[in-house]
Amino acid sequence: MEELVSFLSDQRVWLLIERLLAEPDLEFSPQFSHSTALGFRYPEAEKILAMNSLEAFEMLNRLSSLNVLSKNVEDIMLICPECKSYVIHLRLICPKCGSGNTNRKTVVEHFECGLIDLKEKFGKDTMLFCSKCKKRLRSEGEDYSVKVTNICNSCGLLFSQHVMRMHCFNCGSEFKIDEAQRQEIYSFRFNKGIRPSIINLLAYRPMLTEVKPSRKRKIELDPLNVHLINVLQKDGRASFREISRKLKVSDATIRDRVNKLLKSGVIEEITAIVNPQKVGKEEISFIILEIEPSELTKVLSKLKEMPEVKFLCETAGKENALLMVILENRETLKEFINQKITTLPETKITQVLSVTNFEKKNLKVTI
The missing domain is CATH 1.10.10.10 (Winged helix-like DNA-binding domain superfamily/Winged helix DNA-binding domain)
Structure with a gap:
């Protein structure tokens, strides 16, 4: 538990923990990706943690080792036994000379003399002659057979089965399939049994945003x-x-x-406070947003620039932003939401609360 407490000092861990507490059935499933060093990634975890694919994978594994997450094998990937790269290629090569320059060809086998050769060497379909014994082939299945096989363009060998070899594009190694290492790829889920312990550790949660000294x-x-x-x-x-x-x-x-x-900064400003409803601003609403952590700073910056937004704060948890807007009426509120809020990246509106009456309105701090 002490190790878990120490690990929880990272505010990014709490971004994930809070999401899991809110959605205990959330599963982090892998996706294959050639754009990552791993060959797979966990996009949902990357978004929540605002990390790259490798960092997010290491974080999920660490949380699994601390019993916060449970993991299950989702798939198995073959990797190079030398450099551990997943960028490997299956080569089909000639069993005689090892060349990969092979083709599929149609061949004819003459039963009487045993010749097996390319079909084009026996003539046309209507008149086939054996190039070895010079006899005419009359009936398929009785005196000859036709089948598709492989031919090596380097040494001319006809063969039915390729030799299979794996080639690593990263280090150049070649190895048999059964020599490849098997890497298990996991999905991760919240270990619900540890939920009470996590709740008890809420006091260790760090501030989610850095506060200037x-x-x-x-x-x-x-x-x-x-x-x-x-x-x-x-x-x-x-x-x-x-x-x-x-x-x-x-x-x-x-x-x-x-x-x-x-x-x-003890006194922020000395200003006149206007009653918005006395000057034609009838609609006062609080809007609660859920913003992807990786976009949070950018979205908050855009919200601060909007003149309609009179109050804005970042909050802890899945719903991580609260703003108050003052507008003329309900129609202008709809326009504001449709034209400005819904266009923000990775932002979802969870609630819009229209103020019907202020029972108390006092921002004075008693000292």
Whole structure:
């Protein structure tokens, strides 16, 4: 369990764990692919983990060794015994000279003299003569037979069965089929028996996005700053002179304190909050999105640029983004969703919640 706790410090593991907790029957199945070093890949795991094919495969194997995932043999692939490459080719070669330059040809066997040769050497179908004994062949099945066999264009040998050899394109080795190594290819599923243990380890889950140190660090506020913030929260229109008189300090001190609080990010902005419904913005909605982890940063960046989006945050779990939009009416909401949200890559809308009434609306932080 200690090893599992250590492994869970990787936030990418939690992206996978959270998906499995939400969809316990999810299966990671392999797909053959010549574009990968492995020869196969797990596309669903790659998307969730935002990893390449090799990294995702190693992660699935590691989780299997920790009993988080169970694995079952899905297929078997032959690989080179020397370099372990899957890029191998079956060669059909001549049993005499080893050449791969062979063809399929029709041959005739004359029963009486035993000659076996290419059919074209016996003449036309209507008049066949044996090139060895010069006798006419009259009835197929009685005095001769016709069959298809192989001919080596290098040494001229007629033969029925090729010798089979495997050739590795990566290292050039040649080997028999039974000398090839067999690599098992697995599918992976969540081990439901470990679910309670995983739930107990939720406290070890790391933050899913890196927070800048300047935002993460707590800034100590002295009593004057606390009183100053409280005054501005009650009345953002108060002038520096009004505040200075109330707090019994100079105007310059208040101006300097406000500028420093803005610069440090403690106060994000001093602004007028407009009631959207009073200015014709009747539709206020919260939209919950499920975005593929590999596209999350790109999609959030695009959402931030949309003027309709007034509130946007990344959330933990399968549904990983929440936004609030303010629009004129329900029709403009539909247009916004159809023209802007549905065009975002690897993004699925899971819920649209229209606000009917604000029972409480307060973003003030008590300090």
